[in-house]
Amino acid sequence: DSGVTQTPKHLITATGQRVTLRCSPRSGDLSVYWYQQSLDQGLQFLIQYYNGEERAKGNILERFSAQQFPDLHSELNLSSLELGDSALYFCASSLRTYTDTQYFGPGTRLTVL
Amino acid sequence: DQQVKQNSPSLSVQEGRISILNCDYTNSMFDYFLWYKKYPAEGPTFLISISSIKDKNEDGRFTVFLNKSAKHLSLHIVPSQPGDSAVYFCAARLTSYGKLTFGQGTILTVHP
Numbered sequence: 001d002s003g004v005t006q007t008p009k010h011l012i013t014a015t016g017q018r019v020t021l022r023c024s025p026r027s028g029d030l031s032v033y034w035y036q037q038s039l040d041q042g043l044q045f046l047i048q049y050y051n052g053e054e055r056a057k058g059n060i061l062e063r064f065s066a067q068q069f070p071d072l073h074s075e076l077n078l079s080s081l082e083l084g085d086s087a088l089y090f091c092a093s094s095l096r097t098y099t100d101t102q103y104f105g106p107g108t109r110l111t112v113l
Numbered sequence: 114d115q116q117v118k119q120n121s122p123s124l125s126v127q128e129g130r131i132s133i134l135n136c137d138y139t140n141s142m143f144d145y146f147l148w149y150k151k152y153p154a155e156g157p158t159f160l161i162s163i164s165s166i167k168d169k170n171e172d173g174r175f176t177v178f179l180n181k182s183a184k185h186l187s188l189h190i191v192p193s194q195p196g197d198s199a200v201y202f203c204a205a206r207l208t209s210y211g212k213l214t215f216g217q218g219t220i221l222t223v224h225p
Contacts, residue, residue, distance in 0.1 A: 002156065031211065043157070043202065043215040056212055090156050097211045101147070104156035 003027065004105035006091050012111045018079040021108045025072055025093030031055070032074040033094070033102055034066055038087040049074055050097050081112045116140045117205050119216035126223050132190040134219050136203035139184065143205040147213065148177060148188045151200045160201075161188070193223045 003026035013019055025032050034046040036059075045058035049068035060066075063081075068074045078085060088107045094100035118137045126132045134148075144165040149157035163170040163177045163186070170177050176189045190197055200220050204213040 002158065004156070006156075033212065035213075042217045043204075043213075045212040045214070048211055056210060058212055092156075094211070099145070099208055101159050101162065102211075102213060103159060104149070106154070106156045 002103040002105065004091060004093050004103055006089075006105040006108050008108060009106070010109045010111075012113065013081060014113055015081055015083060017081050017112075018077065019081065019110065021076040021078070021089050021091075021110075023074045023076070023091030023093075023105060025074070025091075026103055029093035029095055029103075030072065031094045031097045031100070031102075032068055032072070033092040034060075034074070034076050035090045035092065035104075036087050037090060037107075038084075041087075043090070046076070048097070055097060078110070083112050086110055086112045115217075116143075117203060117214050117216040119201075119203060119219050121219050122217070123220040123222070126193045126221065128195055128223055128225050129192045132188075132193045132197065132221055132223065134188040134190075134201050134203075134221065136186045136188075136216050137184060138186075138205050140205070140207075140214075141181075141184065142207055143214075144208050145206045146177070146179060146186050147204045147206070148175075149202045149204060149215075150197075151202060151218070157202060190221075193221075195223050195225050197221060198223050 046060040048056040092102040147162040
């Protein structure tokens, strides 16, 4: 158990819908990262937050957004969902940023029908 | 552009023998490398890491070797155990930029 929690574990929804994925980092960790793992793309970095502020952006679509709240939990919002958004979404956290090891949560499996 | 590559999708090894997982990268600016292990229905679990100023790092049965001139790293597991059966990902990072760039993963199967 890494100490990073993600909810829900599974999510099934329809195209065009909007969903929110939630992540609670390890106690004391200030940085949160979101990654997407799809069958053909492997693990891809989406976005990073540090202590409530966006720090880095990767291959995140404009339909996706994220935020980190004062209690340091983070939410990833996915809207206008398409079939291709079906994937595993992982959250990771680290103590500060850059040089600290990232610890991953169990992931949320999103299925778009 | 795949900057981190694991060219072997799978590897099968007998229990007690050595497992060698390989990873190549193209971006010479990467200065920190990590290996993660992933079981089905779980998130990646950190295994071992190495800074670009070193060429070897050891932790119990796991050793990571880095060859900067060849832009190649490898993970050695000795001796291999059936519980090591999992997907292994190598990842690379720029110290000034926190995101990890992952390889596609290698499925390791250790047979009793």
